[in-house]
Amino acid sequence: MGINAQEGYPPELSSEEQEYLLTNLKDWSIAHGLAVRPAPSFVQPAQDPAGVLAATAPVTLFPSLFPRNCFEEGLAIQTAYNELYSAIARDEEWLRGIVEELIDIDDFVGKLWQTHLAVKKEGYVQNLSLGLFRSDYMVHVDQGNPSSPSGLKQVEFNTIASSFGGLSSQVSRLHKYLLSINAYPSSATSLVKEEALRQSKSASSLAQGLAAAHKAYGPSSTGRALCVLFVVQDPERNVFDQRHLEYALFEENGVRAFRLPFEQTLSHTELDTDRTLLYTPPNSPLTTYEVTTIYFRAGYSPDDYPEEKEWDARLQLERSKAIKCPSVLTHLAGCKKVQQVLATPHSPHLKRFLPNEQVAAKVLSTFAPIYPLDDSEAGQEAKKLARDVHSAARYVLKPQREGGGNNVYRKAIPGFLEKLPQTHWPAYILMEMIEPPPLTNAILRNGQLQRGGVIGELGVYGVCLWRNGTDDKDAGQVLENWEAGYLLRTKGDQSEEGGVAAGFGAVDSVVLTGA
Template structure:
């Protein structure tokens, strides 16, 4: 059977109730001190903060799993880059979806409009996060492998707040006199690389007076995470100015200059960084789509472009997992095999051949996840909800807007989750690791392609969703063995 023991049993240091209370208080204070924070939005105070949910101790993770996931990042980014620049491939992948998913259709219309007019800015920037879960190789083995959950090309967050978790966990282990070395808890600072990518893109724009625009939401709990990134930009080059705007503000303030410069309150924008705009609810009127079109038309470097946004669709992920498709975009048998080894079953629902997998999912819904073309957490369907919804849409064109995915049998362990509404007792948990990366390109050339750190988040085993800012999971660090 799979090994499932308390992380403190691994470390040999069980906690008494009194000591646990003290540890939660002290480590929580250390997390706040080190910037592991989120903004409380339901308050009249503009800058009231609380700790992000976190694990009391780092979770034990095989070092080869982390090395494998990090080592694959640049190859995955090359694949997505080539997908985003392959019009016919994306058109074929998304054609069924466009008839039933109005949001994706609106994005596709923006993409085709700008493509027809002629691209004003050849340079693209994308900050990615490639998410994996760990799975035991078989029922009688403790060896773990990584399986891909999704590849994020839009608003790949938490690179800032994760940057201090190593120090938080070094502190918690030290409080308990648990020995460790730097190789077991290595430094991890994703925003240093993400900021480097943004500054590189800003310099490619070649206007020292231009700004980087962060597009954010209201309310915005992620403010501390975004400021981590701004801080690292400031440390690289203090001449780079960052401004923050919401969609409603930009609808009033954006104009295009004579040469399609993107102007916000008269300031020329070099780089547009979207942390908002990935969900249909972010576009309540036509004005938001018009704004997105105007930004896409502009000379500003987009992070991401609409093409990269579409390339991150679940439908694209499903097609890339089909036999022979990766070979269209990347060379090298070993690289292709390594990428493919992380895939689980992904199934389209829009053909006559889909009836068999739909029948299997209805009979054993616990083995699958039903996924729409949505980001931000809380959108996937599991178990009874999956079965009920699939029964509803199985004979409807709407099924084209969903994919089925094998449910990953995530490797269980135990840890204490310090999260509002959840007691700190040891519980069965599972972890998800996301690898951050930077990619800068033109339609014909990859200018920058590098990996820059990771996010480990851990949630109760019984929880289906794993979003951090939606409150489902906790920040964590890998204790490498």
Template sequence: MQKLVSEFAVSNGILKVVDGKPSLLSCTLLPSPVPKTLLHHAKNIQCDFNLLYHRVAMDHEFLDAILKPVVVVDPYLRSLWNIYSRIRTNQVTQDIVLGLNRSDYMLHLQEDLCNAKRQTLIHRLQSTKLAAQSDIETEDEAWNGLSIKQVEFNMIACSFCGLGQRIAPQHRIALSLHGISKDLNTRVPDCFSADRFSDALLSACRMYVEDCSRRSLVPTKVSILIVVGDNEGNIYDHRALIGCLLLKSPEVNVLYHSFNYLKTGLKLDSNFRLFVDNQEIAVVYFRTGYTPDAFPDEETWNVKYQLEQSLAIKCPCIQYMLANTKIIQAALSKPKYLSRFFQPDSASYVNILSTFVHQYTLDEEMEISDSTEIQYAVNDCLLRPDDYVLKPQREGGGNNYFGEELAQKLKSIITHSERKFYILMKRIQPYTFENYILNSSSMFEESKARKMVTEMGIFGAILAYLDTSPCLPHRVNIPFGYINCCSHCQ
């Protein structure tokens, strides 16, 4: 069965690059069991998160106050800030911004649940087969004690927007092969991430042309530039997205280039229009640049500056990248900061705040956690390290500390300036369920059932004007699609 489903996955293009060759992308044999009400809740608040981070990114005073202590100790963020400052000083050339975002959640079991209720919830969600064979439970009360908690909000190079759209049909095939066919289209809802991301990119191209007309410029045939790493392993995800785009609008030209190529391959004209390979670029879509190793030298940073300086619409713009840090997430988890962007009596404020776990900075100077909170969190973490996770400021996944490794790292940094580089978060307590991992090996041998936890990513797009006023004129702000990523438990 696993071999057959793996072959379907390959035929559906669920692939990655390994050693220069296509290989099956690791995915689950069956879809993850998730309560319908919680999936819908996560999708319904995506527009609020899109708008929240847009407002944060456009609030210079807030960015300056929150990021200043981190910029001092982090050379990568300092370089981003320097570009932002130069662009801001010289006045922003392009006032349209595009965000292709993904908000990641885990489903959290309330810690003070009575044992009977906890066991009932765990039983309902312990396997996909059991969930798929039971009736859809739409009553909110049935899932009391289970809530969505945000892991992170991603604003650059959101992975699997392309391949995510192919996973739902893949999982329907797998369930059918297992003899489960009841209400499959309802039980495994469609994901439209590739379609909607491509719609947003095309809308940005049209807005670029309109913007040029307002400036009395006559654009040539416009193109989309996708900036990728030199050794990109996730190229099939890119291809799935751009394939959707070209089917919708075959006249749009798409260029793939690395920062390294752009050192000599880009040109700005006197109006700051961007040209690459003699093609006018309407949108620059970054699929790299979220870690320091993407910028090995000053020449690469200069390429980044020129792209940000250009008239092309950036996805994401430099302000979005600065907003997409853990310290900003930690600040927004505090009512006093979140209320700067949403009224405390609004549904948006309540819904956003409910998704955050407790988060602590490790330095009082950062003005997010006071000395009492920090002391409590550090002491509690050293006593119960399994209840916390230590995360570096940057997005992009990985580099987190757990358990005893966390405790040792915390002890080593707490008296040094390096502590400003980290955020201490209460650990989300997800339920576990049984599933199987498909990968290149599963085409030749059966994998064993594993206990897993699921992480649910909700995609959304925002296309907006630079504006600090509360009444922002949006052209696009939509939620759509989802993807479940699983990790097996040790």
């Protein structure tokens, strides 16, 4: 797709066209659970103490244009990414090296590593691990040569709590529905047509991943009823996203799941003598379930651990015989430092995990170069690039700490580094900016409609179930590995005038363009 393929898309709507589109969008979304609990700034909790209100989830009015070759590349490469990250999660020695570099600057990584070590000392009693991954990309257009074919560049790889798989399936249905009822004006239908839309199978496919782990766990040795445990934040505005997975798990796979607020873990779970994880639902104190699989939709951020008891909770879950989605090591495999060392130019690490050269080359082609700001050769190179206003203009400076601090963009980098003591520089990495093609869309969010410049981020889900350990002949075996649908998340383009307000993100689906 040339960068101008989007001209005139989406078309401006007459007030009657907009009324028809919005009315149908709003009714369909609520009728099909494409919804969120309203933000406190929209509906104050005191107004709705019982919590019965919901709102249309933030969505785009139109599906967004996306180059077909990039979309297909992202889906095709997912099983390689699953293989890569499951191999990293199995390689404790290698991860230790990563963690040691972070431990002084990032308490959270340190605490996670301590949790792993404590269980390792005692010995793990479950050698299966489940990953419900999401690899996030942007389309990159070479600004020096805009007519060259665009490619996907990875933004990040999520190994824990990959969200929006439930809503993504619904938004692609919504856009197909709107097309089918002629809510898109005929001027748009040369682009938006049935065969160019893609239904995301994410809700169903991720649920199938949980079901595969549940089954692989095997029967209860004591005849207890089995369940999956969704460990969640409370309150959770994005609850319907999670519920769609839970309903698919139950209806399509016959597997029961319970929601457990992370902070209540120690009140409602315990370990049996063989470290079987037992869950007693508070509503039914006489019934105890055996947990086969722990699905974390909480615990990924330092904010989820306000007290030591949350670390005790994480340890209890990690010690248990339940299959973790993810284990602590899998969680750590998702930290930015891992992405960085893989994407450092001339890195030797990728081939350690992906011995097949062709597969490794394909994965490599989706990396944007990332440099450390340390004393290594690549680090020296990076410092030069970062201090020069001209070269810095193609880069972003990101803190290594998970979830901490803001990014520094382009020409602001040299000045920022000048004020920062050099000893603190290794806390940052320098990443080549991904330059997405300029797009336009309209977003409905919190009851407000905004239209303007946006950028799209493609997430591709992956399911991977594997055996850890080094002892037996099956160690390292990958039992399940599949691509599990996609997410398009569209946000206001902060860099562009007339863009949708910063942070104004929405779920979206793709209209494929190009041959």
